[in-house]
Amino acid sequence: MAKTMAAVQAAETREEMGIVIDAQGMHYRDLNRRLREAATEGEARFRLVNVNGQRYIGTGLKGDLHLEICGVPGNDLGAFLSGPTILVRNNAQDAIGNTMDSGSIIVKGDAGDVIGYGMRGGTIFINGNVGYRVGIHMKAYRQKSPVIVIGGAAGDFLGEYMAGGVIILLGLSERNGDPLVGNYCASGMHGGEIYLRGKVDPRHISPHAKIAQTKPTQIEHIRPHIAEFCTHFGYDADKVMGEPFFRLTPVSHRPYGAKYAT
Amino acid sequence: MMMKERDLLLEEPQTEEAEEPLHEVRVATTPVYYPPEFRWTNDQERCARCKRCIHQCGWKALRWEGRVVADDSKCVGCHRCEAFCPERCITILPNPQAFKEHGLWSVGHRRNLWKQAETGGVLLAGMGNDLPYQVLWDHLVLDACQVTNPSIDPAREPMELRTHLGRKPEAVEVRQNGDGFELVTALEPGIELSTPIVFAAMSYGSISLPAQKSIAMAACELGTLWNTGEGGLHDEVRPFANRAIVQCASGRFGVDVDYLNSGAGVEIKIGQGAKPGIGGHLPGEKVSQDVSETRMIPVGSDALSPAPQHDIYSIEDLRQLIFAIKEATNYEKPVSVKIAAVHNVAAIASGMVRAGADILYLDGFRGGTGAAPTTIRDHFGIPIEIAIAVVDQRLRDEGIRNQASIIAAGGIRSSADVAKAITLGADAVAIGTAALMALGCTLCQKCYTGRCSWGITTQDPQLTRRLDPNVGAQRLVNLVKAWSEELEEMLGALGVNSIESLRGSRERLRGIQLDRTTLEVLGVKPAGVGA
Numbered sequence A: 001m002a003k004t005m006a007a008v009q010a011a012e013t014r015e016e017m018g019i020v021i022d023a024q025g026m027h028y029r030d031l032n033r034r035l036r037e038a039a040t041e042g043e044a045r046f047r048l049v050n051v052n053g054q055r056y057i058g059t060g061l062k063g064d065l066h067l068e069i070c071g072v073p074g075n076d077l078g079a080f081l082s083g084p085t086i087l088v089r090n091n092a093q094d095a096i097g098n099t100m101d102s103g104s105i106i107v108k109g110d111a112g113d114v115i116g117y118g119m120r121g122g123t124i125f126i127n128g129n130v131g132y133r134v135g136i137h138m139k140a141y142r143q144k145s146p147v148i149v150i151g152g153a154a155g156d157f158l159g160e161y162m163a164g165g166v167i168i169l170l171g172l173s174e175r176n177g178d179p180l181v182g183n184y185c186a187s188g189m190h191g192g193e194i195y196l197r198g199k200v201d202p203r204h205i206s207p208h209a210k211i212a213q214t215k216p217t218q219i220e221h222i223r224p225h226i227a228e229f230c231t232h233f234g235y236d237a238d239k240v241m242g243e244p245f246f247r248l249t250p251v252s253h254r255p256y257g258a259k260y261a262t
Numbered sequence B: 001m002m003m004k005e006r007d008l009l010l011e012e013p014q015t016e017e018a019e020e021p022l023h024e025v026r027v028a029t030t031p032v033y034y035p036p037e038f039r040w041t042n043d044q045e046r047c048a049r050c051k052r053c054i055h056q057c058g059w060k061a062l063r064w065e066g067r068v069v070a071d072d073s074k075c076v077g078c079h080r081c082e083a084f085c086p087e088r089c090i091t092i093l094p095n096p097q098a099f100k101e102h103g104l105w106s107v108g109h110r111r112n113l114w115k116q117a118e119t120g121g122v123l124l125a126g127m128g129n130d131l132p133y134q135v136l137w138d139h140l141v142l143d144a145c146q147v148t149n150p151s152i153d154p155a156r157e158p159m160e161l162r163t164h165l166g167r168k169p170e171a172v173e174v175r176q177n178g179d180g181f182e183l184v185t186a187l188e189p190g191i192e193l194s195t196p197i198v199f200a201a202m203s204y205g206s207i208s209l210p211a212q213k214s215i216a217m218a219a220c221e222l223g224t225l226w227n228t229g230e231g232g233l234h235d236e237v238r239p240f241a242n243r244a245i246v247q248c249a250s251g252r253f254g255v256d257v258d259y260l261n262s263g264a265g266v267e268i269k270i271g272q273g274a275k276p277g278i279g280g281h282l283p284g285e286k287v288s289q290d291v292s293e294t295r296m297i298p299v300g301s302d303a304l305s306p307a308p309q310h311d312i313y314s315i316e317d318l319r320q321l322i323f324a325i326k327e328a329t330n331y332e333k334p335v336s337v338k339i340a341a342v343h344n345v346a347a348i349a350s351g352m353v354r355a356g357a358d359i360l361y362l363d364g365f366r367g368g369t370g371a372a373p374t375t376i377r378d379h380f381g382i383p384i385e386i387a388i389a390v391v392d393q394r395l396r397d398e399g400i401r402n403q404a405s406i407i408a409a410g411g412i413r414s415s416a417d418v419a420k421a422i423t424l425g426a427d428a429v430a431i432g433t434a435a436l437m438a439l440g441c442t443l444c445q446k447c448y449t450g451r452c453s454w455g456i457t458t459q460d461p462q463l464t465r466r467l468d469p470n471v472g473a474q475r476l477v478n479l480v481k482a483w484s485e486e487l488e489e490m491l492g493a494l495g496v497n498s499i500e501s502l503r504g505s506r507e508r509l510r511g512i513q514l515d516r517t518t519l520e521v522l523g524v525k526p527a528g529v530g531a
């Protein structure tokens, strides 16, 4: 570990778009330190190649930065992210966008568990499938409202403890009979909305959520997010919007309202 | 089951349902049988009929009917009225109403049972565990110098209370540099305290802004620490952030990269002594405009903190969050991890150190809270005395004690408790309940109602404006200064001139009236056994 900055910089080349860093064999501490330094020096565009499981890429980065990642980034990609856009050309792992405040994360492949935990703003687009506990405890605040759009299917506990924002699950991937969403979807939900495209087995939905068909006004509300998703991954937005959506909203905004004795 | 209805929903679009009614705690559905806990009386002869007591009562227990009349069932015994009565003519007594004594069924048990039979609700409580468990502090005594070793007079000789929190190296290398020396070893980020007493985590939301500001101002003046709790950082206390530990808990309220970088350190809250294993919910009523801005959630929404942090299910996951925070703060801030002291605390603490925690914050089962289910508050966790001893011992045995500092909290009542905690192995202690008492709290334990007459655990502006942060801060500074001076006295009697020398020096403690196993666990000899 702990390469000197010179050694880290030796793995860099400069292209017109910005800095290219070859992350081959590089410890995450060195890689991220270099990113932070270069961002402080005013660099705004980065391409990281040969990324192979390095954690915390983009964590805590602020401002109008662009990171393109070739390879598979490790856990906590873009944690506490505040502004930057991160494009992952391959799959990604767990805890993407942990407690994210603003910015955008786009993943061309699949992604793992606990994506967008406690996210307060910004957008996450995953082309493929995602694991468990995605969108857990997302919350909206003032003009901020976080959005997660998933192209494929999701595991258990999608939108658990959800307090605000929007999760859209499109189910575009081939699932070989696997359900669109796993068990306990929306359990503990007390704010926000979840949109599920296509058939939903109500047994997978927590009793904490109401299920309703989406009204035209509500569809319009999510159209921009779906359109952006389609632009990122090359789908036809009208086709995607052609299927009916179900909408989940909380049964109560005050789930602990009448629990206690005075 | 409702599955049938839900199946139907898939076919038929459903119209929006009316919003549910506003939050209400459960109220009695049958007549209230049990008598009030207190009896409020005043001396009619002395009463000046100024009505001040009526205005002072946050619980609206008093009213004017040509004279002051009390609704005893609303009185929580907080003594605000009595303290502000110009004639000092108010007396609040325990209700003398006698029940037939019973060795098993205390009146408290009966009262709780009746309340639940009436409301069907979960019992809530504020402050810490109030059951009469044995207090181990009161069974530990300190050594003093006599004849064979000289004591030190702190009035004549300097005493060092300065304490450093954070990861320390195994050894330091120094190099001669001209006339002086320079440190070769790179030190991890740490925090210097002027005294080994910090303020415990209390969020804005659970306590009022003037209460938090009092604590923040006092911490800065004293050169110690305050702790934001999980409520974020309000603009009014931001100027004092350089002496704050900023907390990141399961709700992630108010947590962003600026927040993480604004304090002296960051704390990951796993648990709390008053409610191990359960989360928290700040009811929507307490989420005012201001609280909403600090927590970064909408006004009036319940602020739920789920029981676990859902990205932490193992020591490896804890390490992942610790290093996410270190990355987000450029490795410039020590990271503390706060847990409730539970049965397996020593092994968990070892894992926390190996996960990269620089500070272990251990909260014993007497730790306070704004609100906790009474059953959890009173029956879960272990005493802090035990936790300090077993964690310190375990980390020493594993040779990793230098890698993290221990802050001990949960039932520190006096400087003697501080001295004993440090002698058992803590680096510093945190005071929460004691700090609130310095602000006026009388331990009525009704914080969860949000009506605190002392303006401490309420968001009602009528009540919070009674607390002047300048006065509050002064009282806290007085308290901590007094305790620190007493610590110096104690060090003198022990014949050492620095708190470092006392830390973990259990040979200077003796146990009285403790059984053999407890003494072994504490690593303390019984009184009467010499060195």
Ligand code: SF4
Binding pocket: B040, B056, B057, B058, B059, B060, B061, B062, B074, B075, B076, B077, B078, B079, B080, B081, B082, B092, B453
């Ligand atoms: S101020 Fe406190 S002690 Fe006085 S009547 Fe009200 S609740 Fe009772």
Ligand code: SF4
Binding pocket: B042, B046, B047, B048, B049, B050, B051, B052, B053, B054, B068, B084, B085, B086, B087, B088, B089, B090
């Ligand atoms: S504050 Fe004291 S003097 Fe004034 S009305 Fe109340 S009991 Fe009487």
Ligand code: SF4
Binding pocket: B078, B126, B127, B436, B440, B441, B442, B443, B444, B445, B446, B447, B448, B451, B452, B453, B454, B455, B456, B457
């Ligand atoms: S803070 Fe207020 S409500 Fe809580 S115990 Fe103290 S006096 Fe009572």
